[in-house]
Amino acid sequence: MEKHEFSFITDELKEQIRSFRFDNGMKDAGRLVACGDGVLTIEGLTNVKNGELIYINGGKYALAMNLEEKQVGAILLTNAYDLSEGDLAYSTGRIVSVPVGDELLGRVVNPLGLPLDGGKPIPGEKLRNIEAPAPAIFDRAKVDEPLYTGIMALDSMIPIGKGQRELIIGDRQTGKTAIAVDAILNQKGKDVICVYVAIGQKIASVNSVIQTLKAHDAMDYTVVVCSTASETAPLQYLAPYTGTAIAEEFMYSGKDVLIVYDDLSKHAVAYRTISLLLKRPSGREAYPGDIFYIHSRLLERSAKLSEKMGGGSLTALPIIETLAGDISAYIPTNVISITDGQIYLESELFHSGIRPAVNVGLSVSRVGGSAQCKAMKKVSGQVRLDLAHYREMAQFSQFGADLDLATMAVLGKGARLTESLKQNQCAPKKMCDMVVSLVITMKDWLSDIAVKDVNPFLDGFLRDLHLNHPELTDRLEREQTFSDEDADKIKEYLTQYKESRKA
Amino acid sequence: MKKQYIGKIIQIIGSIVDVKFDNHLPNQNELLHVLDGDRMVDVEVLAHRPGGVCRCIALEPTEGLSRGLQVETTGTSITVPVGEQVVGRVVNALGKPVDGKGEMTGEYHSIYREPPSLIEQSPATEIFETGIKVIDLLTPYAKGGKIGLFGGAGVGKTVLIQELISSIATKHNGRSVFIGVGERSREGYEMIEEMTQSGVLQNTSLVFGQMNESPGARMRAAFTGLTMAEYFRDVNRQDVLLFIDNIFRYVQAGSEISALLGRMPSAVGYQPTLSNELGQLEERITSTKQGSITSIQAIYVPADDLTDPAPATIFSHLDATTVLSRKVVEQGIYPAVDPLESSSRILEPHIVGELHYNTAKRAVETLQRYKELQDIIAILGMDELNAEDKLLVYRARKLQRFFSQPFAVASVYTGFEGKYVPLEKTIESVNAILDGKCDDIPESKFYFIGDLSDLEEYKG
Secondary structure, three states, X not given: OHHHHHHHHHXXXXXXHXXXXXXXXXXXXXXXXXXXXXXXXXXXXXXXXXXXEEEEOOXXXXXXXXXXXXXXXXXXXXOOOOOOOOOEEEEEEEEOEEEXXXXXXXXXXXXXXXEOOOXXXXXXXXXXXXXXXXXXXXXXXXXXXXXXXXXXXXXHHOOOEOOOEOEEEEOOOOOHHXXXXXXXXXXXXXXXXXXEEEEEEOHHHHHHHHHHHHHOOOHHHEEEEEEEOOOOHHHHHHHHHHHHHHHHHHHHOOOEEEEEEEOHXXXXXXHHHHHHHOOOOEOHHXXXXXXXXXXXXXXXXXXXXXXXXXXXXXXXXXXXXXXXXXXXXXXXXXXXXXXXXXXXXXXXXXXXXXXXXXXXXXXXXXOHHHHOXXXXXXXXXXXXXXXXXXXXXXXXXXXXXXXXXXXXXXXXXXXXXXXXXXXXXXXXXXXXXXXXXXXXXXXXXXXXXXXXXXXXXXXXXXXXXXXXXXXXXXXXXXXXXXXXXXXXXXXXXXXXXXXXXXX | OOOOOEEEEEEEEOOEEEEEOOOOXXXXXXXXXXXXXXXXXXXXXXXXXXXXXXXXXEOOOOOOOEOOOEEEEOOOOOEEEOOHHHOOOEEEOOOOEOOOOOOOOOOEEEOOOOOXXXXXXXXXXXXXXXXXXXXXXXXXXXXXXXEEEEEXXXXXXXXXXXXXXXHHHOOOOOEEEEEEEOOOHHHHHHHHHHHHHHOHHHHEEEEEEOOOOOHXXXXXXXXXXXXXXXXXXXXXXXXXXXXXXOHHHHHHHHHHHHHHHOOOOOHHHOOOOHHHHHHHHHOOOOOEOOOOEEEEEEEEOHHHOOOOHHHHHHHOOOOEEEEEOHHHHHOOOOOOEOOOOOEEOOOOHHHHOHHHHHHHHHHHHHHHHHHHHHHHHHHHOHHHOOHHHHHHHXXXXXXXXXXXXXXXXXXXXXXXXXXXXXXXXXXXXXXXXXXXXXXXXXXXXXXOOOOHHHOOOOOO
């Protein structure tokens, strides 16, 4: 009998030892049991929330990603130097949040909201969670106001509206960032706040963007969120969410905001790194299953808000880099299927001198048309189709088909139109200039001008028009409407200008 | 009131939550509530694990949840409102109203049920006109049939589905159900606006599980809308129009969940259960002797690859497939229907009639021949073709352009008024082009017209 009781006690002891867990009251604290590659395994922290910020001795921060039965998988947001097994970790009770508000304008910050520009610290009186739900369907309004990029090829054929998400996609060195930067420059004096998010870029590239913005006085209304190539994958992963939180603060206070994500391919790679290190199962191209979801929930946060919600808007220009022009790879099609259209840049066009190198056939804007102003809509309705038909016809006629007169006319007009859409970097055009140029080329009033002379001719004419007929250009810019009488007047002025050139 | 049991969260990875129950294990597909202070998060049981653990999928974001939180059982699966109360209403993936028009107190049904049996189903054999030339001629849709609109990103699926809603749903007398699965919230907003203005909304129920929602919610949205449509069909014995934009997102949500569950990935990283999951949904979208469901489903084609497992599996469930192609988009032809890839099960002489059948056959043959000749033209040039083939090429190109059509819903982008073309006019016009009655009209005139009577040059 006694013996039996004795074995009962040892069994009990064995059982207790087996089921012993590192707990001893450390609900909000834990201990590092493994670290490497920026991934931490922490025991304890039983109360930690999913997505909570964890503080580690020595001033480091990590993000709780996997809450497993006996341990927590976390990703390190700072560098991993001097971390070792046994270090203490504490839950902070905060989901990652960053300082937001007017004091960020003109600043360069990292994804945790710390300044990178050597300026004074950001007070952070107002914080915002970097993850936030997208505006609900009934909090939205129709995208009906244009956001001009100042690039004629875009504003006429692929117009962007406030609250739209328009993808910029193309191979490296095709001018993707240039378009985004031009769009930011063109917001000067238009009461639009811009946020530029650099994800996994090399520092030199980010720097040159900042210099360009400064040189054109665009930093006054711009915030730059920067995670460079050397930073940890988690930080790169957080950057676009941080940028969006900063932008949302302005949007919800009723302002119009433009955000550029440069670029989401690197963001996808950063997320893949994290997922693989956390041993989450992988799918296509080794990307994790929820790779679509991380981009969809990011980009769905861009919206045009209803009057009730303050009427602000967040317009997004995400950038995706393709390899060898393959827009049907996994990440590119994912993002194309999220955005409201895409601007497709092609290296062949770029090299043959058509800049911006927009492939009009594959570029589309799903909502922009309803956001164009009356004048632009009137003159640009046909531009896209005319160009598509011109290109198809040009290809077909290469093979020696007999060309009728109608076809010859289509070809000539198409060539001049293509020429007139070429535009230099950092040279945004005014709305009225674009309208006038388009009217002239679309009505085929330039058939007596050689294709290579189209641009100098148009520039000269526009200068002349502003000088001699300011009442017309001013009214166009102000009222944004264009009537048939205006077209007649332009034709008259054009004839005069052509005469004066001959003389 | 069923007895409630309480469990505890023991693990959270992404949207997957493990809950341990000590005495009673809830059923598979049962809805559970996680109690997180004053917030309640819905999760659904997916599987049972050893040790009294339920593996669950969260239907809402899991950020902010922690281990140890209490979870209560509900004793039922997800139930959604059905019947007249949902007409003219907008609900989310879980059947909760989001339009601010108040709670629904009527009948609720579980979103899970078996498809109608073999003897209950009735096949579709009657054509219904859409007014879209290329569709009516080459891929005629059937009343009570299942129609798929396939297309890669940005080739115009949603615009086509919106056009179909505006041309069919406005004339349809029965009920319509629109399900938005994993698509853009902006489109959801515009759809509601459009339906309110055209008056379609008062006969329509809308369900949205858009792309900003968790994969669990996106996947359930399809079942929620389908349950409503089934009720109209079975109980109210009505003919129902069901629009789903987009079925691919249902598969995609399933694959996200599968990866999070740690299931072994199948071809191209899809879930191993792809065809079962799809069968469970698609087999319920069907017409019975009581009433019909005519479904129009948009299917996103990832990476423009029709052999991708998701679209390839969906193909076999459909009666008519309209394939939109990027090549056609590049030519500036909208709707960008690829006439050689699209097909319809009812394009048979005994269903559509000899004239329609023969016209369609001729049109396809001409386009196919042109496609074959394109290689020769690219290498040797047009001059090397014989006179007959040259004529064929010019007629085929006119036909391609004739198949473009201005849409009412796209008039803001194109600046053209929408045009509805009756089927007879389409057949007549196509025959005229193929018979050479338009040989002297330049091909650029054929862009974005209705039937041939829109051409001044055409004498008839």
